[in-house]
Amino acid sequence: MTGFKTRADAALADPVLKLAVERTAGTAEAKRALAVEAFPDFERARDRAAAIKDHVITHLGHYLERFEANAIAAGAQVHWARTADEACRIVIGICKAAGARTVARSKSMLGEEIGLPHALAEAGIGRIETDLAEHIIQLADERPSHIIWPAMHKTREQVSALFRAKHRAPHEEESIAAMAESARRELRSRMLGADVGISGANFLIADTGAVCTVTNEGNAELSLVPPRVHVVTAGIEKIVPSMGHAIPLLRLLARSATGAALTQYTTFYTGPKRPGDRDGPEEMHIVLVDNGRTAMREEGLAEMLRCIRCGACMNHCVVFRQIGGHAYGGTYPGPMGAVLTPALDGLERSRDLPHACTLNGKCQEVCPVRIPLPTLLRGWRERSWREGLEPVSARWGVGLWASIARRPRLYRVVAALAAGSLRLLGNRGWIARLPLGGGWTRHRDMPRPEGRTFMAQYRKEKRR
Template sequence: MSFIDRAAAALADPVLKTAVERTAGTAEANRAVAVEAFPDFAAARARAAAIKDHVIANLGEYLERFEANAVAAGARVHWAGTADEACAIVVDICRAAGAKTVARSKSMLGEEIGLPHALAEAGIERIETDLAEHIIQLADEPPSHIVWPAMHKTRDQVSALFRRHHASPHEDESIAAMAESARRHLRERMLGADIGISGANFLVADTGAVCTVTNEGNAELSLVPPRVHIVTAGIEKLVPSMGHAVHMLRMLARSATGAALTQYTTFYSGPKRADDADGPEEMHIVLVDNGRTAMREEGLAEMLRCIRCGACMNHCVVFRQIGGHAYGGTYPGPMGAVLTPALSGLAANRDLPQACTLNGKCQEVCPVAIPLPTLLRGWRERSWREGLEPVTTRWGVRVWACLAKRPRLYRFATSAAILGMRLWGGGGWSRSLPLAGGWTRHRDMPAPEAASFMAQYARGRRR
């Protein structure tokens, strides 16, 4: 299905819109409160952007420093240029350890490289330990949001999944009962897994430590008991020091959930040492490029600032109408509309940069000030230059340009269109309009003012 088809299907699903709007609206409100209470948030945001820009500009140096310190702490560092290489490294480690089961803490990088499919093809059982990831694993669906992967699911849908798949399902329909059902189902599997796999929210260069952030404590339960801990992380996750990591954590939590700090923030530095009470015997860190170096060289370096908070999609008027699955890639929303063409090619994803009103809200709320509208316009310009836009669009722009260059003709056409829309609609709204079926299929179009802005402005000046 194309993006247009997926978006149309999403718009026709009233349950989806209710579920998405509820979660995104709550996140928007919580972030506003958290930012209001944060002293000089604008300065903190500028510092966060500067930290990321500095690391991206000196990426080679910081990668070498991180590798040296991680190895000194006892970890093994692997380098993967592509998604396939990263998956092959992880599968080889699992096979070398004789692993039959892996417990996985939520990782968007893992989704990006297709790790769940690679593990399945290798015959290795995957246990998703994050509650939302567990839900979508049962539903056999991809995540619809990078922080709340199951935000598209209603309570009734989750209840039905648990009753179908859990050996000891919940007795009542309360959220607490359903969470307890998931806990009973997952706890023994998590603690008995052969290998724990995680992503990384940050990689600390001066210590070689890996930082994970969760709200459920599932990472700690699924990464410490197994014999082997595998980390898959994008090379842009680096920060210079612990102090920089703490600053970024303060920005991440407030932007993602509206909390001052996430419930569980853990730093892992190598495998178990002789005097440690617990921990894995081996720790492997797989550093993944998968197009990130190319992004830095091709004018998308600012996108590498992204700390995966999800604030841009929580505030996006398009995402809140169609949800995450309509975008068709690992990353939805504004950040996905920039990242997916970079990761999977513009030709196959040219519709994504068009799915934006360019209102700038995503840039306004981004904790690292990524100029998302500018980057989206860049993809649009490139799509036009490379001839990827359909013939109808190119002719439509030519017709508009012809009118725009002739002010009198443009004013006449605008007046005629306004008159036609007012006559077509009744009671101030139009249920259908010629050439606007994509809009009116799922919503009514408000009738326009009696005259254009320029006509009303000219009339006001004459008064």
């Protein structure tokens, strides 16, 4: 893969991408604001949600054991996976034991994290993505660019062209309804005929052994109930003690993700089909995945395990809304991805991500479980510095700045010269070209400063 800076540079140069991202993220931001305004206890609900998650993270082993016992009692089979590869081997083994030729998969970021789509392809098992946006990116042979709207980087015009090229019976009328109908014709019979259904889980209920899925399209129900075998892949942090703890989190999840009071389809599955049930799978398997989560808890990133995957942080992130999700390179984009990817893939491979942040705090401000994302990002920056991962030029530059900053008189002189020079570079209030700042001015102009330092302006205001 190319580096983050190269990917970001390409994204900044793509005007269609920015249009597509802004359409969805801007709408999500506006809808969330209305939903929060209509929920007077929202801040207190956030406090409670953070407390629930922190309690579970502290007592994770206890609740996982309780969930396992109750899930088995309900007839499910529980598997444990330490790594992504181990999780994929377990799922592929279940599919092969069931004689599966095709699987219907409901949207799951955990599945993307462990590389399940690639594992199914390598095993020769056909994959039907039942979520509309996941279907779009499967046709385009791309990765999700957002955890709620995986195809947010595509405009409706691009989707229309894709469906016309790939669908057996594409839409004739150029409308969203016609495109959705085309996808329904393409997917419905295939998902109903799948041998195995695979889903993620939004929550795992410890005291009943139930699995909760949340969707907007009902695709989870269609892809998981008809097949003979239902496989759930879930991170161990998805556990909650009881239904009474899941409901407050669900209220926050929907409002933060889509601005709705409650998602259209919220379903709880408890074990496979029992005698007398009209439908349901004959087997239910639950694969509980660690994949670095235990290490995160032990290495100062426990607060990140609160995350309920709503996507609010990226919808409000000024960086994400300029470059989209693919530029981040990992499974998870935006502020949450900038924290998670170094933990999952290693800091050496992803050290640029914690720096792709202005630290303005908007992500923490909107997070429904109050994850201190800017603090966690600063932690990665400090660790990168301690481990010598920063380039020599950056270390030299910071050293030079520190040397000047320790000499107040010299600092004031240099700052005044810099401010004056920047003013000379401007034209009509903007700077189009900036020495050593090409990464900024290559794709946007920089506001021209007043020509005086902050301290000079502060002293002037104080004298008034």
